[in-house]
Amino acid sequence: MTVSRVLRGGSGFSDDTRTRVMQVAERLGYIPNRLAAAFGAEQASSLVGMCVPRLTSGLFGHVLDGVDRALTRLGFQLMIGANNHATDEEEAWVRQLVSWRPAGVILSGRTHSPGTVDLLRKTALPVVEIWDLTTSPIDMAVGFSHHDCGAEMGLHLIRRGRRRAGFVGALARADVMGAARLDGFRAALAQAGHPLTDAEVLHDAPGFYAGYYGMETLLSRRANLDAVYFHNDEMAIGGLAFCQARGLRVPEDIGIAGWGGMEAASILPRRLTTTMVPTTAIGKAAAEALVARLTGAMVPEVTVVPTRLVPGETV
Amino acid sequence: MTVSRVLRGGSGFSDDTRTRVMQVAERLGYIPNRLAAAFGAEQASSLVGMCVPRLTSGLFGHVLDGVDRALTRLGFQLMIGANNHATDEEEAWVRQLVSWRPAGVILSGRTHSPGTVDLLRKTALPVVEIWDLTTSPIDMAVGFSHHDCGAEMGLHLIRRGRRRAGFVGALARADVMGAARLDGFRAALAQAGHPLTDAEVLHDAPGFYAGYYGMETLLSRRANLDAVYFHNDEMAIGGLAFCQARGLRVPEDIGIAGWGGMEAASILPRRLTTTMVPTTAIGKAAAEALVARLTGAMVPEVTVVPTRLVPGETV
DNA sequence: AAGAAAAAAGTTATCGATAACATAGACCGT
DNA sequence: ACGGTCTATGTTATCGATAACTTTTTTCTT
Incomplete structure (x- = not known):
């Protein structure tokens, strides 16, 4: 008990005892067993x-x-x-x-x-x-x-004069949070009288590739989009890469927005419009x-x- | 003991007993205490x-x-x-x-x-x-x-005709692995007769920003570099962004190489030369x-x- | 110096799973 | 029916830290 008291830094022992305990513990390379402590004690580990x-x-x-x-x-x-x-x-x-x-x-x-x-x-x-x-x-x-994030971005696009916005996501399994952003985005656009034109939701990991190919798919269906909101910044950068590959000018021909505040997003040739988290x-x-x-x-x-x-x- | 045996799926109990144990465990919402198991047992947790x-x-x-x-x-x-x-x-x-x-x-x-x-x-x-x-x-x-990674990239740059290579790193604290790549890189260049021209090692997190500003610093000291090897892909992308901002053509004016095989590196307008890990x-x-x-x-x-x-x- | 109070040190029991051992019961052949 | 064999189940001790309690020692007061 004295050892236990010393090692836990409590009270009820003399300085001399503390020193001796510490020395012996050091010499033996003693390592307390937290398993035992957590197991025995009624209180939280x-x-x-x-x-x-x-x-x-x-x-x-x-x-x-x-x-x-x-x-x-x-x-x-x-x-x-x-x-x-x-x-x-x-x-x-x-x-x-x-x-x-x-x-x-x-x-x-x-x-x-x-x-x-x-x-x-x-x-x-x-x-x-x-x-x-x-x-x-x-x-x-x-x-x-997340709903508010989507709604805020929807409003932002409207304010910047965008009227035919799309969405590209990659809701692997049931990524309900990405879905909540899409909901908010859709609601804000609808309320402004310019409802979401189209959404492409891939069943894939939400990375650069998914953004690239999601953008390609969406544009092949709706060539007249003037803005695309992405599931996250990685996908947005992928989408941006697709635009550059196709010679689409951003933001003149099409607007791109991401989400998440990835470091790279602020250092791209054109700083990405995004939401910092x-x-x-x-x-x-x-x-x-x-x-x-x-x-x-x-x-x-x-x-x-x-x-x-x-x-x-x-x- | 019978309960313990059943729950651990051992042997030495009847089917009837197993069923009863399972039912009661289910009804009581029994959750085994791994702390006790790991504590008591001599064997590994x-x-x-x-x-x-x-x-x-x-x-x-x-x-x-x-x-x-x-x-x-x-x-x-x-x-x-x-x-x-x-x-x-x-x-x-x-x-x-x-x-x-x-x-x-x-x-x-x-x-x-x-x-x-x-x-x-x-x-x-x-x-x-x-x-x-x-x-x-x-x-x-x-x-x-890591040493070999650096050496391999050094050799690659030499083979592609680069003669005045630099290095930009961000060896926060003592990132000895990044340092090992630099060592290998330096050794390979020296062996080929075109030793490393200069290295800029920031004391910062190895991200996009560090790559951007590291590149700026390095080029301000040595304007005639024809290749830069970066600590990692994020920094290389940062360096690439700096080149674009300054109107430097890659790879014509200067070559950029990264390390790590970041997904974004393969989808950039120009696919980054890098090492996949x-x-x-x-x-x-x-x-x-x-x-x-x-x-x-x-x-x-x-x-x-x-x-x-x-x-x-x-x- | 006696006695009270405080500080230091020691004792016992406990947590839950399980290894090792012990016992009870089933089933067998003769 | 009896010992032998096997299966199913039960009992005891153990791991290490520590709460709660008890005993010993020291310190202080009058």
Whole structure:
């Protein structure tokens, strides 16, 4: 017990004892067994789980980074998983995670299987849902509205005089967040009296290639489009590449807009019109909300981290 | 014990008992406590730790993805950390990880603090070092030689008639792998009789901006360069953007080469000359080597996953 | 110096899964 | 019916940290 007290930095031991314990621990190369500590203790462990749609997404890399930095600073360890936009994969992962008795969980998105919600409610684990806001989170939510992002961009295109806008997405599986942007975009255009002309949604990873070929497909169907809103910046850059290859002038012949605020988007020959998403800030806020909840602090149910539409030179 | 046997799918129980156990487990929403299992058992847990330089790197995102997919399939959970290219941060992370008594560790790079190596040796944990090959790994290594990548690109530039080559890097902290590429590049050029003209190494994150401004700096010092090799593709694209902004023709006036095989690099107006790195394959191979070692199979100490120089249209 | 109070150190029980061992029951051939 | 063999089920001890409690030692007060 004295050793345990010293190593955890509590009180109830003399300086002399502390020194001796430290020396022996050092000499033996003693490494505490967190497994035993977490197992025995009634209280929360220092393990946090986080599930992202895909580990290869540039945006989520930054979110992960924000979460990891915050958690490391606060003395937590991060366990990650990917759900590939499938709620059943997420449920399988959450089930595994819960068996490790973590202190909390960070999920991405607002859509979860009933089993996942049930499980998390039953275990009463602190949960932060990030990325897409929901008004009734399982526990806490940190993010922004994808619907509003789409609507804002729709309005922006209208204001810039665009009248025949299209959309190119790559909603692999059920990427409901990309779909929410499309919904918002469509709604804003309709409200302005110039409804969405056409949408091409590929069943593919949302990368440069998908943008390139999605643009090609869309233009082959509707040659008279004057703007295209892409699922994300990578796809928009792919679309831009297609325009250059075809000799289409941007923004004179056609406007291009992306989403996500990829670094490359601001350094292209023409700065891409896009929406900046504060990825790292979201990760940081999510980690801090989780830890605050653990320490018993009051935490707002929903934290809005605003996005910012950046008018570039492509619309 | 009967319940434990049933849930782990062993033998020594009747079909009737299995059914009853399953039903009750289902009804109670029973979730096994892996903490207790991993704690009590002498044998390895189903936890694997992985440390990457930065979570925001596109390449490492793919490596993580490869590792995660393979481990999930094999029934393991992944704990991650970032070392920001600092061996002491890596050591701190490894120390935390080891206290969770994981089944194995995946580290990136061949450079580790003596404390890290000591700790891993002492705990006799299976270790896979990925990304940069070493001839004497702590335990196992999966990757390729960065030095060779640089040398190969040096030779390629020489063969394409380039005689005054420069290098632009962004070796944040101690990115020894980028430095290894520069070493190989420099050696190959020197051997061919046309030594490296100049190198600009920024202390910054290796992204588009750094490439753009690194190129600007390098050209302001040496206007007569006929080729520049970049730390990675993102920086090369940044450099390319600078050339376009300045009206420099690529590859006529100056050649540009990158590294990493970023997806965007193959869809740019001019396909970037770069080196493709089989990121996902490395992750998969690392995970499989680790698990093979755990099951007692013979595992080669060093697994070479070859890179491929892709001649594009920028040199 | 005696006794109270505080500080330091020690003891026991606990968490849940499971290895190792023990027992109960089923089924067999003779 | 009896021992032998096999299968199904049960019992005990264990892993390491630590909460809760007890005992020992030190310090302080009058």
